[in-house]
Amino acid sequence: MNEELGLRERKKRETWHLLMTTALDMFEERGFDNVSVAEVADKAGVSKATVFNYFDTKEDLVVAGAKAHIHEPADLVRDRTPGETPHSVMRDYFLRGLKEREPMSGLSDHPMVLQVQRILRENPALGLRAMEYRRQSASLLAEVLIEEGSSEMTAHLVASQLLHVQHILAQGNIRRVWAGEPLDEIYPDAVASAMHAFQILANGIGDFMRREPDGTIDVAFHHERFSAREQAERALREAAVREAEDGILEKLADPERLASHRSSDVSGGDGH
Known part of the structure; x- marks a missing residue:
């Protein structure tokens, strides 16, 4: 059988x-x-x-990869271990995608992934279908947060921010891949950008772009103390420790699971 x-x-x-x-x-x-x-x-x-x-x-003949990931954020958050937050789970999920060169991270030069990106560039309206899948994914994630006690408004705000940050990061990586930059050269900056983006979510945007009395504008977040490369190196060290200890990441690394998703995940940052 x-x-x-x-x-x-x-x-x-x-x-x-x-x-x-x-x-x-x-x-x-x-x-x-x-x-x-x-x-x-x-x-x-x-x-x-x-x-x-x-x-x-x-349209799904082009953007089916995004559909394959609809349930993944909700499943990851629902199955997180004690001490893990939705924020940290989604951050580590994206970092893992970068390391594995998964299309969802935007850091992939697989021929089929590049072919999808070429078609999307020629047919921008196709992106609406991928956008709908991101909306569905955010809705499912919000449902998990509501089930655990969050208010509806907060749950939808958090879910939307987590998934949209991932989308913006992936799109930035796709642009650099499309420009012909080697993946290994993009990777450290991609990790640094991911750490920076998720750090913004963790700390908030309260003081960003404050207009000072003298008319100047503070464009930097006060918690930024490291260069992009230093952030990347620190993030890689932290990710290695988390990978050894985090049961969720071990699930993501399961060979059978990756095999079943890798063949279907071909839409790059428009999937999550």
């Missing part, structure tokens, strides 16, 4: 991958608006109904 289920799941992943790669090639060659789902099905040798069994909409 287990072998049969394993074969069935493998077949599903293969079909999913075939449909998406076929669609991406056709969209890039002819333009997203000039290719129908029926044509994708015909090219892949399946029925149109089969395509919709795997992808709810035509």
